[in-house]
Amino acid sequence: MNLELVLFTILGALAIGSAIGVIAVRSPISAAMSLVVHFIALAGLYLTLNAMFMAAIQVLVYAGAIMVLVVFVIMLLNLGSEEKLRERFTSRQGVGITMSILLGAAIVFTITRVAFNAPGEGGLPSGGSVQAIGKALFVDYVYPFEMVSLILLAAVVGAVVLAKRHVE
Amino acid sequence: MHSIPLNYYLILSAVIFLIGSIGVLARRNAIIIFMCIELMLNAVNLTLVGFSRFFGDQAGQIMVLMVMTVAAAEAAVGLAIVLSLFRNKQTVYLDEVNLMKW
Structure with a gap:
């Protein structure tokens, strides 16, 4: 151990x-x-x-x-x-919990069936350093990085539109 | 080199994902459901970092950065929706919101 x-x-x-x-x-x-x-x-x-x-x-x-x-x-x-937060246990919740447990069982079953052999055995010892991530982000994945800025822009606009008080 | 097998991380991540999905399906409070979605996103992040480590490839960690950005965007928009829901309906319990239910 x-x-x-x-x-x-x-x-x-x-x-x-x-x-x-x-x-x-x-x-x-x-x-x-x-x-x-x-x-x-x-x-x-x-x-x-x-x-x-x-x-x-x-x-x-x-x-x-x-x-x-x-x-x-x-x-x-x-x-x-606390009183307002009392939750009622309904049949819908029972079905949901059962389905989740079935999904989790399926995932764990699949994981334990597959044997992952790591080809990168000791391949990149500093794979998680800031230098390595920055190089990958700004050299190899620069277009996805730019696309993400569009997501943030959309989120900013969406949050402002949704949360503002409507004036009639 | 790797003293902990990859399967341990994958199973831990599956358990966290399972807990998150139970929370989404069983709770009524919109903010707690929102937090459970964050749980599920984080479980996937753990899987991605685990694969990235064990295959010696940085693409998984870049993917985690993207997921985190989407989660931040989702936090902003989701909480704005909860806020506007509370302003219109005076509730955050999703079974009391049935405007689009047939």
């Missing part, structure tokens, strides 16, 4: 536990805090995969920017009260 496996087990258990916390707790703000823990555990998992830049971006973008936005909206809508 080496250190890497111990780290993976701890971070994986933390990630699964906080993910269950997101869907199990009643209050949205607790779910958001649980999701922040989940994102940080995932950043740790990226570190065990030698993806340093991804880990940094995970904490900055997800645990930072996106979760601040979510918490801001929860606070803005004042969704605190």
Whole structure:
């Protein structure tokens, strides 16, 4: 049992536990805090995969920017009260949970059937460094990178149009 | 070199994806459903980084960057929709919103 496996087990258990916390707790703000823990555990998992830049971006973008936005909206809508958040268990939810478990079983079944042999065994030791990612992003994948800016522009315009108060 | 097999990461990612999809199908609160979608996106990101590491190819990590950008765009638009829904209907529970239900 080496250190890497111990780290993976701890971070994986933390990630699964906080993910269950997101869907199990009643209050949205607790779910958001649980999701922040989940994102940080995932950043740790990226570190065990030698993806340093991804880990940094995970904490900055997800645990930072996106979760601040979510918490801001929860606070803005004042969704605190416990009575109003009581959930009714309906047959629709039962069907949904059953379908999800079937889907998860199918995915795990497929993964355990396929044996992945890694051709890049020790191929790129610094594959996750900022230098390597920046070179790949701005040399090999520069057109997809530019296309992404269009998505961001569309999102900005869409958010403004949707959230603004309509004047008659 | 790789002390942890790739399958461990894939199964962990599948479990997180499963939890996220249960949340999307079982919860009513639009903001919690939104957070569960983020969970599912992150599970896919973990798969991509795992493959990128084990095949020694950076394309997977570039793909993760794209997914993160789409997730940020989705956060902005999705929360704007929730905000405008709350302003019009005074609720964030999706089973109370049936305007487009036949």
